[in-house]
Amino acid sequence: IINELKEERSATEILKSSYNDATIKLKEAETQLIELNIEHNKLETDLETVKLENSELKASKEDIQNELQESNNNYNQLKTEMANLKISFDTLNNDFNELNTTNEGIINELKEAEAQLIELNIEHNKLETDL
Numbered sequence: 001i002i003n004e005l006k007e008e009r010s011a012t013e014i015l016k017s018s019y020n021d022a023t024i025k026l027k028e029a030e031t032q033l034i035e036l037n038i039e040h041n042k043l044e045t046d047l048e049t050v051k052l053e054n055s056e057l058k059a060s061k062e063d064i065q066n067e068l069q070e071s072n073n074n075y076n077q078l079k080t081e082m083a084n085l086k087i088s089f090d091t092l093n094n095d096f097n098e099l100n101t102t103n104e105g106i107i108n109e110l111k112e113a114e115a116q117l118i119e120l121n122i123e124h125n126k127l128e129t130d131l
Helices: 002-053 055-130
Strands: none
Touching: 002 055
């Protein structure tokens, strides 16, 4: 049981590490999404400005539209990656909760075994006294 507890404890640490890594990646992805959203909004503003200037800037307008499309693609890709990270995060969280439940069960079994050992020790001491 003690070895199982040690293995569970080791698995818990690995799971905690994975959980922390996933949380960091999720935060990084959120930051990138915010930056891309800011860039996206800026490019939309730039596009409107170009439209208002004059017809000679049509080539520049097309370049900005391409950048905007790339930004949209990056934005959508990052949203997909965030959704996947959220799924991974939720899975890790569920695994972590299951492991905690298992650990609590083992701890309860160890407490019961300890209580039985105490009872046996008391009985042993009584028998030695009787002897």
